[in-house]
Amino acid sequence: MQQGERTQDNQLVLSFYGDDFTGSTDAMESLTINGLPTVLFLDVPSQSMLERFPHVKCIGIAGDSRVMSPEQMQAELPDIFKRLKELRSHFVHYKVCSTFDSSKDIGNIATVVNISKDIFGELSWVPVLVAAPDLQRYTVFGNHFAAMNGETYRLDRHPTMSHHPITPMSEADLREVLKEQGAKETAGINLVELQQPLDALFQTLNVKLSKQPEVVLFDSASKADVEKVGLLLEKVREPKEPLFLIGSSGVGHAISAVAKDKQAMASQSPVKPTKRDRLLVVSGSCSPVTQKQLEWAMNHGFEGIHLTLEEVMAAKKDEQAKRQLVEKACQTIRDGKDLVMFTALGPDDPSIARNQQKMLENGLPISETSKILGSYLGELAKLVIQETGIERLVVAGGDTSSYATKELGIYALEMITSISPGAPLCRCYSDDDSIDGLELALKGGQFGQDDYFAEVKDI
Numbered sequence: 001m002q003q004g005e006r007t008q009d010n011q012l013v014l015s016f017y018g019d020d021f022t023g024s025t026d027a028m029e030s031l032t033i034n035g036l037p038t039v040l041f042l043d044v045p046s047q048s049m050l051e052r053f054p055h056v057k058c059i060g061i062a063g064d065s066r067v068m069s070p071e072q073m074q075a076e077l078p079d080i081f082k083r084l085k086e087l088r089s090h091f092v093h094y095k096v097c098s099t100f101d102s103s104k105d106i107g108n109i110a111t112v113v114n115i116s117k118d119i120f121g122e123l124s125w126v127p128v129l130v131a132a133p134d135l136q137r138y139t140v141f142g143n144h145f146a147a148m149n150g151e152t153y154r155l156d157r158h159p160t161m162s163h164h165p166i167t168p169m170s171e172a173d174l175r176e177v178l179k180e181q182g183a184k185e186t187a188g189i190n191l192v193e194l195q196q197p198l199d200a201l202f203q204t205l206n207v208k209l210s211k212q213p214e215v216v217l218f219d220s221a222s223k224a225d226v227e228k229v230g231l232l233l234e235k236v237r238e239p240k241e242p243l244f245l246i247g248s249s250g251v252g253h254a255i256s257a258v259a260k261d262k263q264a265m266a267s268q269s270p271v272k273p274t275k276r277d278r279l280l281v282v283s284g285s286c287s288p289v290t291q292k293q294l295e296w297a298m299n300h301g302f303e304g305i306h307l308t309l310e311e312v313m314a315a316k317k318d319e320q321a322k323r324q325l326v327e328k329a330c331q332t333i334r335d336g337k338d339l340v341m342f343t344a345l346g347p348d349d350p351s352i353a354r355n356q357q358k359m360l361e362n363g364l365p366i367s368e369t370s371k372i373l374g375s376y377l378g379e380l381a382k383l384v385i386q387e388t389g390i391e392r393l394v395v396a397g398g399d400t401s402s403y404a405t406k407e408l409g410i411y412a413l414e415m416i417t418s419i420s421p422g423a424p425l426c427r428c429y430s431d432d433d434s435i436d437g438l439e440l441a442l443k444g445g446q447f448g449q450d451d452y453f454a455e456v457k458d459i
Contacts, residue, residue: 012089014058014255015242017065017080019096019107021401022444023249024062025413026422027095030134030252031058032415036259040413040426042406044083053414057259058252059087062413064402066097066107067166067370073111081119081244091233091243091255092120097398098137098248098422099146099155099446100130100174102181103167106367110181112246113215120244123236125213128186129229129247129254130174131220135421135447137248138221142188143172148289148446160287160446163347166367166399174217187213189232194218194225201228202235220250230254249422273416273425276392276439278333279457280384282377283342284370284400287445291346293396296450302338305329306345309355309369312376326383333388338457341380342396343373370399378407385434392425392439394456401442408435419455423447 013036018024024040031038038058041049045059053059061080065073084092094112096102102109113126131139136147144155155172156162162169171177175186187208189201196204208216218229233254237243245251281297283290298304305328315321332339344352355373356366377400381393395401412429416439419425423443430436441456449455 012058012087013259014091014093014252015084015087015089016058016060016093016095017063017077017084018060019063019066019094020398021062021064021405022398022423022442022447023066023095023097024060025415025424025426025442026249026444027093027252028060028413028415029418029422029424030249031256033418034253034256036252036256038415042411044080044087058089060095062402062405064399066101067367067399067402068107069105070108070111073108074115077112077115078119081115085119085242089242090237091245093251094244094246095251096130096246096248097444098130098132098135098250099158099161100144100169100177101161101164101167101398102177104181106167108181109246110178110183113183116244120242122238122241123243125209126215127218127233127243127245127247128174128215129218129220129226129245129250131218131226132248132250132253133220133222133226134253135249137250139174139217139219140221141190141219142175142217144174145172160289160347165286165347165352166370178215183215185211185213186215186217187211188217189219191219191221191225194220194228198228198231198235201232205232205236223253226250226253227257230257234258273439273459276457278336278390279338279392279394279453280333280381280390281338281340281394281396281453282381282400282404283340283396284344284373284377284404285397285445286344286347286349286352287397288346289448290396290443290445292450293448293452294340294342294345297338297340297453300451300454302340302453303332305339305341307341307343308351309343309358309373312343312373313358316376326380326387329380329384330387333384333390338453340453341377343377371403374400374403375407378404382408382435385438391437392456394441394443394453396443396445398444405442408438410435413440417459419459420448420452423452425456425459
């Protein structure tokens with residue numbers, strides 16, 4: 001055994017790649033609160049890097065494949081998957097959003113299935129578990145449902161996901177979604193079948209596998225369902241090889257059931273929150289949930305700066321324009337106020353259509369809007385942090401978080417505490433002293449109550 005390698009007793013239970021940053025922190029939270037301390041990296045860690053975190057049982061990689069084309073995914077993911085496999089965790093998880101954000105051309109999940117075949121060839125099929133009942137996401141007879149404002153909607157009728165600006169979901173049956181993206185054959189284990197004793201369920205699965213499906217989609221509508229899936233996956237896993245699977249943060253709950261059964265639980269991380277007196281929020285989210293949070297904040301003492309795409313593109317070319325934006329933000333912080341910097345106020349913000357038109361005029365794909373805005377928000381946030389010493393930051397928006405976090409110059413995140421399911425507060429690790437120790441919450445567009453930003457500040 002080489003120096004730094006983990007022994008059989010402290011082998012990683014699970015390693016995962018998250019297809020966006022907010023989804024990655026969601027997965028880290030799911031594992032950590034279920035007793036499997038997890039650290040989230042921005043790249044696959046070396047063994048020496050892992051030695052800095054001896055208490056962890058799971059690691060994640062915060063990626064951004066949700067906004068990639070299939071060609072970009074084919075270029076980037078195989079090497080990451082190979083390096084994850086070399087960590088020899090029991091499970092390797094490709095983490096997707098619990099609303100299955102994807103399409104044939106962007107974030108194609110069937111492409112991930114195909115890539116995995118060449119690297120994780122031990123199983124001839126890929127398990128898929130999208131349900132996350134703790135987030136009110138359910139899969140029933142293959143059809144996916146998600147709650148919003150106290151109502152549960154079929155995915156293709158969800159007020160946000162059916163009108164998503166990049167990957168609108170027009171189909172609720174996930175088997176059909178995968179088929180449209182290029183998956184050849186998807187079998188399913190439904191809710192009725194899940195109620196069987198584990199041995200009988202294992203036989204049911206084997207009958208379905210006799211037809212050689214490429215994917216097996218698992219229903220789940222409760223914590224008990226998710227745990228049953230976890231126990232079944234452990235039963236089919238090859239002892240000496242990691243099992244590759246695709247799914248939401250519900251996978252964390254499923255695998256924790258296996259870990260508990262094996263008494264593989266580890267002590268919690270000692271990282272604790274510290275009281276902070278000011279908060280910086282940057283948002284590229286178009287979600288109505290984030291809209292309500294921004295409006296609540298600005299109605300309760302937060303200052304607001306609305307950035308347009310034109311302003312961002314001008315500031316990227318003009319150092320003086322950038323300095324003016326940074327100084328305006330810094331002065332607000334120095335005055336003792338909390339600040340939100342945002343690019344859209346909900347899905348009906350007129351700036352969205354103007355942004356899309358501006359992109360087309362510049363010969364750029366609309367899908368690049370998130371990269372331009374998110375990267376610049378991250379750059380602004382870093383400058384404000386460095387100049388004011390502010391110690392707590394929220395980034396709102398899944399795609400925004402992916403690009404903004406890269407600009408901060410961190411190499412790992414560890415959960416400090418839960419705030420709202422799927423959007424925890426984290427501690428940043430960085431070689432930059434001004435960023436190391438920063439407390440960061442990455443909030444997907446659909447997560448959090450109206451007063452989420454105040455909750456983050458006051459924790």
